[in-house]
Amino acid sequence: MEKNQLQTSIAGMQSHWISRTVAAVAATGLTLFLAIGPVAAQDPGPKPTVVLVHGGFADASAWHGVIKHLKDDGFPVIAPGNPLRGLQADSAYLASVLDTLTGPVILVGASEGGIIIANAAAMTHNAQNVKALVFVAAFIPDVGERAADLTPLPGSLIGPATLQVRPCPAASCPAGVELYIDSAVFRTVMAGDLSRDETDVLAAAQRGTSPSLSTEKSQFAAWHTVPSFAIVATEDNAIGTANLRVMAERAHARTVEVEASHFLMISEPEAVVSVIESAAGRSR
Numbered sequence: 558m559e560k561n562q563l564q565t566s567i568a569g570m571q572s573h574w575i576s577r578t579v580a581a582v583a584a585t586g587l588t589l590f591l592a593i594g595p596v597a598a599q600d601p602g603p604k605p606t607v608v609l610v611h612g613g614f615a616d617a618s619a620w621h622g623v624i625k626h627l628k629d630d631g632f633p634v635i636a637p638g639n640p641l642r643g644l645q646a647d648s649a650y651l652a653s654v655l656d657t658l659t660g661p662v663i664l665v666g667a668s669e670g671g672i673i674i675a676n677a678a679a680m681t682h683n684a685q686n687v688k689a690l691v692f693v694a695a696f697i698p699d700v701g702e703r704a705a706d707l708t709p710l711p712g713s714l715i716g717p718a719t720l721q722v723r724p725c726p727a728a729s730c731p732a733g734v735e736l737y738i739d740s741a742v743f744r745t746v747m748a749g750d751l752s753r754d755e756t757d758v759l760a761a762a763q764r765g766t767s768p769s770l771s772t773e774k775s776q777f778a779a780w781h782t783v784p785s786f787a788i789v790a791t792e793d794n795a796i797g798t799a800n801l802r803v804m805a806e807r808a809h810a811r812t813v814e815v816e817a818s819h820f821l822m823i824s825e826p827e828a829v830v831s832v833i834e835s836a837a838g839r840s841r
Contacts, residue, residue, distance in 0.1 A: 612668025712797020
């Protein structure tokens with residue numbers, strides 16, 4: 558048989574076999590996948606920028622371990638300093654940062670940072686770029702709620718007995734005062750799973766927080782429209798574990814519980830990164 562005739566015969570046999578196989582599988586109601594040739598892998602596109610927002614009594618250095626892991630995994634990351642001057646002021650500041658970013662964004666908020674991302678995600682001109690919200694032992698407010706409204710269940714140890722009030726010039730502090738966690742109880746309230754040496758440093762370096770951050774009402778609740786994820790710290794004495802669970806459930810957030818303190822971004826950075834990367838659609 559001539560070479561061309563042989564190739565034509567083989568092609569005809571393959572076509573006949575494929576047609577019979579497809580017909581037979583279709584009759585069973587199953588789906589057939591034919592490996593006719595190499596299939597190109599789909600490009601997931603650029604990794605989103607992860608924006609990390611700290612809460613009260615902390616600064617951006619609390620994200621150190623989280624940033625390192627995310628950078629090692631190829632994610633662009635920024636951790637702007639949260640002013641801690643009040644809900645509206647802080648949200649407007651974060652929205653201005655988001656306005657400068659292009660491409661997809663994952664917003665991550667810890668503690669009061671949760672209230673800030675829930676508002677700023679709706680305030681930024683680039684709201685369409687915010688692809689997910691991640692709440693890390695964080696407040697998750699609805700419209701019209703204050704942080705002070707979100708701890709009705711026992712578990713939060715933050716209050717008059719654990720806070721220090723310091724005067725602050727009105728030009729820097731609209732409320733005229735700042736709040737600090739008493740260094741004598743800082744470890745118990747914020748970070749019981751870290752060493753005494755570590756928490757002594759954190760207590761000394763804590764940022765003063767305006768009381769208006771807890772008393773101003775949330776104007777937005779972006780979790781209603783943006784896919785949301787929550788990490789519940791099972792040993793949280795700042796917001797209280799029970800309160801974290803209630804807020805995460807109400808927000809229909811995909812929730813992970815981690816045996817950790819309120820400062821779990823410091824004590825369990827890999828667990829936090831795992832959730833962030835899940836939110837980005839890229840599991841570790």
